[in-house]
Amino acid sequence: MRVGMCTKWIDEAYTGVGRYTIKVLEHMMDLDDAPEFHLIHRQQGGDPVYGRAAEEHVFKPRIESLWWHYQDRFCKGLSSKLDVIHEPFVGFRTRMDCPQVLTFHDAVPLMHPEFAPRTFAVYFKRMMPKVVSRADAIICNSERTRADLLQHYSADPDKTFVTYLGVDPPDVVREGTFxxxxxxxxxxxxxxxxxxxxxxxxxxxxxxxxxxxxxxxxxxxxxxxxxxxxxxxxxxxxxxxxxxxxxxxxxxxxxxxxxxxxxxxxxxxxxxxxxxxxxxxxxxxxxxxxxxxxxxxxxxxxxxxxxxxxxxxxxxxxxxxxxxxxxxxxxxxxxxxxxxxxxxxxxxxx
Structure with a gap:
């Protein structure tokens, strides 16, 4: 199986989405029946996970603030060579030539727009309905998130799934700092x-x-x-x-x-x-x-x-x-x- 994964989120600040993307990728790559991964992003990545991928695909947005638009176009051209393509946050507004997967992390921009960056609030209100309608599968990280998704968007319940995230117990080095x-x-x-x-x-x-x-x-x-x-x-x-x-x-x-x-x-x-x-x-x-x-x-x-x-x-x-x-x-x-x-x-x- 050839899987495309958009990995912009692991190239930037260490956020929850970035942590999810890198961890789920690493652990899928460790499985005996691991797919062939094609990693898609807009800049050359330094994370070791790129060295484990079958191929790395880099696109260059002409207008940085519209990177998601260029990602859609780039992935559309690549999707005919893939079996599945997965965007772990913003999803795709374009219909791909293979099944497309979205990870829906939370409904903060809809339920609490006062706590979300304005760009996210606008995106979730105007763009996400199309993203949800295009997705062949939507992964939610909790039952609460799935319920919020179904409440706010016209999503097919049969296409929504709950996959809980993981926790890695950190190594604690007690140096008496505090x-x-x-x-x-x-x-x-x-x-x-x-x-x-x-x-x-x-x-x-x-x-x-x-x-x-x-x-x-x-x-x-x-x-x-x-x-x-x-x-x-x-x-x-x-x-x-x-x-x-x-x-x-x-x-x-x-x-x-x-x-x-x-x-x-x-x-x-x-x-x-x-x-x-x-x-x-x-x-x-x-x-x-x-x-x-x-x-x-x-x-x-x-x-x-x-x-x-x-x-x-x-x-x-x-x-x-x-x-x-x-x-x-x-x-x-x-x-x-x-x-x-x-x-x-x-x-x-x-």
Whole structure:
């Protein structure tokens, strides 16, 4: 089987889409019955995965902001030589000459356009209906995402599939970088969608009510400004991957009350390092964490305060969540994701 995969997303910043693309490719390539992969992108790639491909195809967009248009045209010309072609994010507006696959990661640009780049919000509203109608198979990374897809677009349910993503437990090197900050809880805030205003507000309410030496470390930006003047809240802008992993591993808990997630890597990664998590009841998060996390209603003021207090005072709760989390994350593997994706390709071949 000859499979074309658009790999723009692994050539740029390390995003969730990029991680998905590289991981599912690597693990499909590792299978005994691996297809012949043709990787398609707009610049020469340096990732080792290109060396494992049957062929690398590079297109040059004349207008950079319209790269997706040139990708469509290039892939159309290539598709007659392929058995399946897969675009792992923006999809194709053009009908290809072989079955075409789309990965639909989340409905943020539709459900929360205020948290999405304007270009994505416009694309998902104007272009994605055609992309969905053209796709022969649509891979979703959770049941919640599949439900959102079917709610917002005229997709054929029989052409939509759920293939959960995987988690690789990171190697934790403890160099004592953050021991002077302990005890602390951790929050992430690379976008407004992570709901950092709620997190900081609830944490400071907890501290004002209960005192103690617990601190909150925020990685990213405090868009709310609520941390200003607080000595118990620290905002870190950027950390190398190894330092970030060490920071997670040393936390009492990961606070992740996001407005919406199509999947949600951070809670599962925290679980793999033995860190309890508190997540919101939105998007796919309850589905992904199961009973291995505390879940809060972010519309109810005080819900996170109560969860933090429970975690710190209820005997055996933290240990129970660590044990459940250790089992939960093991159910999400890239090997399963790769095999599920390959099965979808094979189904399109009849």
């Amino acid at each position: 021991t002077d900050k302990e005890p602390y809880m951790l929050a992430l805030s690379n976008t407004l969608m992570k709901n950092i205003g709620f997190t900081v507000g609830e944490f400071t309410s907890y501290k004002d009510a209960h005192g103690g030496d617990l601190r909150l470390i925020v990685v990213g930006s405090d868009y709310s400004g609520l941390s200003q003047g607080r000595t118990d809240v620290e905002v870190l802008d950027y950390l190398p991957r190894d330092s970030f992993v060490e920071l997670i591993a040393g936390a009492e808990a990961l606070l992740f009350p996001s407005h919406y997630e199509g999947f949600g890597f951070p809670p599962l990664e925290a679980m793999s390092m033995g860190v309890p998590t508190i997540v919101s009841d939105r998007g796919s998060l309850p589905e992904v964490v199961g009973d291995a996390s505390l879940v809060v209603d972010i519309d109810r003021k005080g819900s996170l305060v109560e969860a933090i207090h429970r975690l710190r005072t209820e005997e055996g709760l933290a240990a129970e969540l660590r044990a459940k989390g250790n089992e939960r994350y093991k159910g999400f593997t890239w090997d399963k994701c790769a095999r599920g994706t390959l099965a979808i390709y094979e189904g399109l071949m009849g």
